[in-house]
Amino acid sequence: MKTIAIVGGGSGGVSTANHLAYKLREQVQVGIVKIVLVEGSQSHYYQPGFLEIPFDMMTPYSTYKPISRMLADGITLVPEFATALDLKNRVVKTDKQSINYDFLVIATGARYDYDSIPGLKQGTNNFYSLDSAVELKKKLNNFKAGRIVVGVSSMPYKCTPAPLEAVFMLNDYFTRRGIRDKVEIQYVYPMPMAFPDQGISDIALKMFHERGIKSNLGFQIKAVDVAKKELVSQKDEKIAYDLALIVPPHRGNRFLESTGATDQMGWVKVDRYTLNVEGYDNAYAIGDATNLQVSKAGSVADAEAIVVSDRITQSVVGEDPVATYDGSGGALMLTGMGKASMITSSYTQKPVFMPESYSFYWLKLIYNNLYWNITAKPVLNGVVR
Ligand SMILES: Cc1cc2nc3c(=O)[nH]c(=O)nc-3n(C[C@H](O)[C@H](O)[C@H](O)COP(=O)(O)OP(=O)(O)OC[C@H]3O[C@@H](n4cnc5c(N)ncnc54)[C@H](O)[C@@H]3O)c2cc1C
Structure with a gap:
């Protein structure tokens, strides 16, 4: 039995868990792989909605859902906050239990200092x-x-x-x-x-x-x-x-500091292509939690989730993990009530600001609803990549 532990059930963590649950569904069904999501919050938040609440574009209630509803079949939810990570001995600790893992994904986002x-x-x-x-x-x-x-x-x-x-x-x-x-x-x-x-x-x-x-x-x-x-x-x-x-x-989460894998601000040090935690081939970090010089954005967390779930799947089935992250990310940027632009960038492409338009604004409104089923819990898994 191989255990994949994902710590943090925000944008990146939930997306990773759901992609893995699809890619490794046969292995999970026959009981040779276990996917565990460690998340102490009862809700999963769509944070872009927070900016829209004051302007009546979203209601408070439409910006979150119960975490349990975000997860595909085959994922075990541990509804507890991690209190420590032992990267050398491959253990996630909470106040109530210790979880031994074969693969780890750290997706604990940022804290406000x-x-x-x-x-x-x-x-x-x-x-x-x-x-x-x-x-x-x-x-x-x-x-x-x-x-x-x-x-x-x-x-x-x-x-x-x-x-x-x-x-x-x-x-x-x-x-x-x-x-x-x-x-x-x-x-x-x-x-x-x-x-x-x-x-x-x-x-x-x-x-x-x-x-x-x-x-x-x-x-x-x-x-x-x-x-x-x-x-x-x-x-x-x-x-x-x-x-x-x-x-x-913004800073990294405190419990990560004792891992020895963080920089001075608490961000997890990772390889910019493989997303491996420095020095650990079986451990990854994604999303806001990393020290990468990319935007701290949901689009980045999701792109990284796909790479990491590919790499772990490749390892589980006995292949060399070859998927890599290219630094890509983007955001639909509101430029007023009824107008928006889109910014995209990657390791090799400087940020591009597309001309503001009503279409981008509508795309933003539509995406506010699509997020749950396209990004966080991708219903099109296996239909499109
Ligand atoms: C106002 C605002 C507007 C935004 N707009 C956009 C946008 O337009 N486009 C875009 O791409 N991005 C946007 N973002 C950014 C985006 O929301 C984040 O970058 C994204 O959520 C990062 O995903 P993550 O998984 O790294 O972290 P998060 O989604 O923050 O999730 C981290 C999770 O880790 C959990 N956690 C923390 N500590 C522990 C622990 N010890 N044990 C277990 N779990 C733990 C938390 O409870 C949380 O659920 C916006 C953010 C804000 C605040």
Whole structure:
């Protein structure tokens, strides 16, 4: 019996488990392979929906489903959080049990490190979790006039275009409410550009100019003065705000630190092509949890899930694992209410920003519903790749 343990049942983990359940279905049926998903959360979240909740594009309830409903037949769910990984002895530990594995996939995403910026949690809002998005919606609905700052506290963070999307959505949201002239929108970014790619940064800044959006680039947030409602930078510059939407710092999950396989920020060190955890041929990491210089995006996690499930399948059936990841990923990027673009990139292709259109916007709305059955639990497994 070979046991494949997947730790984390978010976008990448569920996709990996479901692809494996299809590819190894005969082996699972006859009992020579066991697929185990270790996930302590009862729900599986579609995180792109969090950005859409404040703008009424998705309801809170439509952004999550019970994890048990996301899994194909043949997957054993362990509804517990992993507390330790022993990579040398091939064991996943939870508070209740130890699971010996032959193959491991780490897909535990990112955690938000509010504590590293004093005042951030108390003084700002964001749309990076379900609760935060719901709270933000209430605040926006009550907002009548003043300065809204949308910013990023540090790199890297999930879905690189998301703060830009928020800015463009806010512009249209307040225009529709007829109070755009009473609201100042300002974009704050830690890099000296508006996006990690210069070409897309130039496009975004042109769009800011056309929409009357201000920007403050190279502003690295050191603290938030909650009483004065000010963001304070490393250089002690200050930005006053009435409402601040700040993407919190992202880090890898704490329990991974003791594995010795993480970098200083807690990201798992992996080979960029094979996705093997450095030094371990039978262990992989995917999605937001890795140290790869690619976007922390669901599209990346899913592309990696396919590669890893191929490699594990190849190993299980006695072949050399040859599938590799090419760095590909993409995102449908909202550029307003009724408009969107698409950004794609790979290891060999610089990010491409496709012209905004109504079609991309509709694709985004459709994908919000397709996600569950096409990406997370692919019903077309075996029909298309
Ligand atoms: C506002 C927003 C907008 C976004 N928009 C887009 C978009 O348009 N396009 C796009 O491609 N991506 C987008 N993303 C990013 C995308 O959601 C993530 O990159 C993707 O979910 C990463 O998948 P993952 O499996 O690595 O991590 P996650 O989906 O975050 O899953 C990690 C899982 O690990 C579990 N876990 C954590 N610790 C443990 C533990 N100790 N034991 C067991 N389980 C554990 C968690 O409970 C969670 O279920 C967006 C994200 C946000 C927040």
